[in-house]
Amino acid sequence: MSIQVKFFASLRETVGIGDININHVSSAGEVWDLATDKAERPLNVLVAINLEYAQFDSLVNDGDEVAFFPPVTGG
Amino acid sequence: MSIQVKFFASLRETVGIGDININHVSSAGEVWDLATDKAERPLNVLVAINLEYAQFDSLVNDGDEVAFFPPVTGG
Amino acid sequence: MSNYIEPLSFDPWQAIVKHQQQADIATKFGATATFIGSMRDFNENVDVSLMYLEHYPAMTQGYLDKLEQQAKQRWNLLDTLIIHRVGEINPADPIVLIACWSAHRRAALDACSWLIEELKHQAPFWKKETTKNGERWVAKNTDGL
Amino acid sequence: MSNYIEPLSFDPWQAIVKHQQQADIATKFGATATFIGSMRDFNENVDVSLMYLEHYPAMTQGYLDKLEQQAKQRWNLLDTLIIHRVGEINPADPIVLIACWSAHRRAALDACSWLIEELKHQAPFWKKETTKNGERWVAKNTDGL
Numbered sequence: 243m244s245i246q247v248k249f250f251a252s253l254r255e256t257v258g259i260g261d262i263n264i265n266h267v268s269s270a271g272e273v274w275d276l277a278t279d280k281a282e283r284p285l286n287v288l289v290a291i292n293l294e295y296a297q298f299d300s301l302v303n304d305g306d307e308v309a310f311f312p313p314v315t316g317g
Numbered sequence: 318m319s320i321q322v323k324f325f326a327s328l329r330e331t332v333g334i335g336d337i338n339i340n341h342v343s344s345a346g347e348v349w350d351l352a353t354d355k356a357e358r359p360l361n362v363l364v365a366i367n368l369e370y371a372q373f374d375s376l377v378n379d380g381d382e383v384a385f386f387p388p389v390t391g392g
Numbered sequence: 393m394s395n396y397i398e399p400l401s402f403d404p405w406q407a408i409v410k411h412q413q414q415a416d417i418a419t420k421f422g423a424t425a426t427f428i429g430s431m432r433d434f435n436e437n438v439d440v441s442l443m444y445l446e447h448y449p450a451m452t453q454g455y456l457d458k459l460e461q462q463a464k465q466r467w468n469l470l471d472t473l474i475i476h477r478v479g480e481i482n483p484a485d486p487i488v489l490i491a492c493w494s495a496h497r498r499a500a501l502d503a504c505s506w507l508i509e510e511l512k513h514q515a516p517f518w519k520k521e522t523t524k525n526g527e528r529w530v531a532k533n534t535d536g537l
Numbered sequence: 538m539s540n541y542i543e544p545l546s547f548d549p550w551q552a553i554v555k556h557q558q559q560a561d562i563a564t565k566f567g568a569t570a571t572f573i574g575s576m577r578d579f580n581e582n583v584d585v586s587l588m589y590l591e592h593y594p595a596m597t598q599g600y601l602d603k604l605e606q607q608a609k610q611r612w613n614l615l616d617t618l619i620i621h622r623v624g625e626i627n628p629a630d631p632i633v634l635i636a637c638w639s640a641h642r643r644a645a646l647d648a649c650s651w652l653i654e655e656l657k658h659q660a661p662f663w664k665k666e667t668t669k670n671g672e673r674w675v676a677k678n679t680d681g682l
Contacts, residue, residue, distance in 0.1 A: 498682050
């Protein structure tokens with residue numbers, strides 16, 4: 243099993259990770275915990291699985307891309 | 318006393334008058350009647366006195382400009 | 393704030409750029425909303441080959457001034473521009489241009505939408521269309537849907 | 538319908554004209570509504586000298602496609618164009634362009650307003666500002682008032 247994990251913007255700087263690959267996880271919340279060594283999760287952090295918005299209790303599967311990022315500020 | 322009267326667009330064509338000067342009137346309704354020889358007044362005709370929307374019972378004074386026109390279709 | 397009646401065909405995008413350069417608000421506005429109404433070659437199920445736009449000159453100018461002033465009172469606008477064609481208009485020609493500049497987006501967007509609705513319902517312009525059946529005055533403006 | 542991420546400074550008006558010419562809808566549209574968001578040199582009471590726009594490339598492209606499709610389902614649109622900058626942005630530079638073309642005015646106006654709100658609230662872009670106190674990430678988008 244391989245999950246590709248990405249952090250963006252201020253969250254990448256806070257967590258200190260841009261991209262990482264992890265295994266043995268079943269939900270986005272577990273991805274966060276494993277990737278960040280159980281760092282405290284900011285209240286407003288957003289999660290996307292395979293480029294679609296998801297929840298922390300959303301399930302992940304082998305080959306998924308899971309991204310964490312702060313509130314968006316484009317436009 | 319002199320009132321300058323104007324008709325625009327389809328109303329000018331229906332009434333057959335563009336500009337006319339009239340006297341001895343006290344309201345926009347009387348202006349219409351005198352200028353058009355009491356032509357029937359279309360239900361949707363609009364009236365402006367001195368470039369501001371007004372009513373047929375609005376009073377007119379010496380030197381006023383009174384305009385009649387159909388619903389506006391600009392933009 | 394600026395508005396004028398345009399008797400000849402004009403390029404709306406050039407007019408916006410020119411106005412924006414002269415306005416000297418380059419780093420102050422974060423939002424520009426524009427609306428351009430242009431002539432279609434088809435209206436109410438009939439092909440239209442030419443349009444003539446009549447207006448009430450003394451009243452239109454004052455009315456456009458008033459519209460811009462009302463918009464500025466209601467929204468926090470840095471600038472506005474209104475241009476309206478009169479005379480002979482060909483298919484694809486722009487008829488009306490509304491442009492609004494503001495620091496934040498809702499003022500420009502909402503003022504632009506409000507201005508075109510007000511203008512459509514109140515400004516003394518009238519359209520006459522030339523179709524294969526001859527000329528016809530447009531009876532009234534629709535609700536734009 | 539077209540959208541793209543633009544890594545370099547661009548002229549929004551030229552982009553609109555170019556797209557409109559290629560779209561071949563010249564006499565079919567009666568309404569063009571556009572919104573342009575550009576960089577101010579001032580935000581939350583502090584001078585801003587430079588901005589950096591980061592995004593999530595794989596997700597933004599798909600998200601902009603979806604936005605245009607949703608707008609087209611909801612309104613009777615002839616065409617739409619979305620351009621969004623990424624990378625280094627200077628004061629007065631355009632950041633985002635939305636343009637909508639329709640036969641009648643409300644579709645273009647309402648879709649344009651809806652698209653910028655959706656994009657602001659959902660598209661994965663992030664702004665970092667450079668001020669005299671150093672760099673700072675913009676915490677969140679406002680409601681645009």
